[in-house]
Amino acid sequence: MSAKLELIAAACHNRGIGFKGNLPWRLKSELEFFTRMTTNTKDAGKKNAVIMGRKTWESIPANHKPLQGRLNVVLTRQKDFDLGDKGVVCNSLEEAVSLVTSPPYNDQIERHWVIGGSAIYEAALNSTSCHRVYLTDILADFECDTFFPEMDETKFERVEDPDVPEGIQEEKGICFKYNVFQHK
Numbered sequence: 001m002s003a004k005l006e007l008i009a010a011a012c013h014n015r016g017i018g019f020k021g022n023l024p025w026r027l028k029s030e031l032e033f034f035t036r037m038t039t040n041t042k043d044a045g046k047k048n049a050v051i052m053g054r055k056t057w058e059s060i061p062a063n064h065k066p067l068q069g070r071l072n073v074v075l076t077r078q079k080d081f082d083l084g085d086k087g088v089v090c091n092s093l094e095e096a097v098s099l100v101t102s103p104p105y106n107d108q109i110e111r112h113w114v115i116g117g118s119a120i121y122e123a124a125l126n127s128t129s130c131h132r133v134y135l136t137d138i139l140a141d142f143e144c145d146t147f148f149p150e151m152d153e154t155k156f157e158r159v160e161d162p163d164v165p166e167g168i169q170e171e172k173g174i175c176f177k178y179n180v181f182q183h184k
């Protein structure tokens, strides 16, 4: 079985995704969208994997770690990084793809979500396993120090997903729009 990597990210006007180790904004409905998309499965006997960089793992508040109902896969180059029973550690994206597509996980995992940050998104965009990008455009300016990588839009086409709300969303006066791109 091969992995179909699905990236999910929210980026503001300058493609910013993070500031000082956290999200630059607080949008409850966008976070709920992230949780719903990365958690729900068609097969009730399976769960999804969420693949993330070590800093994104550290940005998750302690009381929300691991991300519930999902296999948490954390990428680090540190050889002694230990998550205990909270998740699994991999030293590269290739290793993570290999892990989730091999026994015992291949029969347990339905979708393979890549949830950031920058270098992990970039590796996933350049991977032959890259399938879809769920990118929320936050239609506002925020100060950011972490950015979504350049995406070669000629390699992707916009698709519809019935699970994704259409049109401009708004919360606390901030407008945003969900987009779905599929690798051609």
Ligand SMILES: NC(=O)c1ccc[n+]([C@@H]2O[C@H](COP(=O)([O-])OP(=O)(O)OC[C@H]3O[C@@H](n4cnc5c(N)ncnc54)[C@H](OP(=O)(O)O)[C@@H]3O)[C@@H](O)[C@H]2O)c1
Binding pocket: 008, 009, 010, 011, 016, 017, 018, 019, 020, 021, 022, 023, 052, 053, 054, 055, 056, 057, 059, 075, 076, 077, 078, 090, 091, 092, 093, 115, 116, 117, 118, 119, 120, 123, 146
């Ligand atoms: N808006 C969004 O959708 C979104 C999504 C996710 C995160 N964020 C934000 O982005 C920021 C965190 O992202 P970030 O880009 O700074 O860090 P990150 O990608 O989460 O973590 C970087 C770390 O991941 C490990 N790593 C990176 N590439 C690797 C590879 N190819 N193989 C193995 N390990 C690898 C390294 O860990 P070691 O140093 O341990 O080796 C590296 O220091 C936070 O502000 C967070 O809130 C936003």
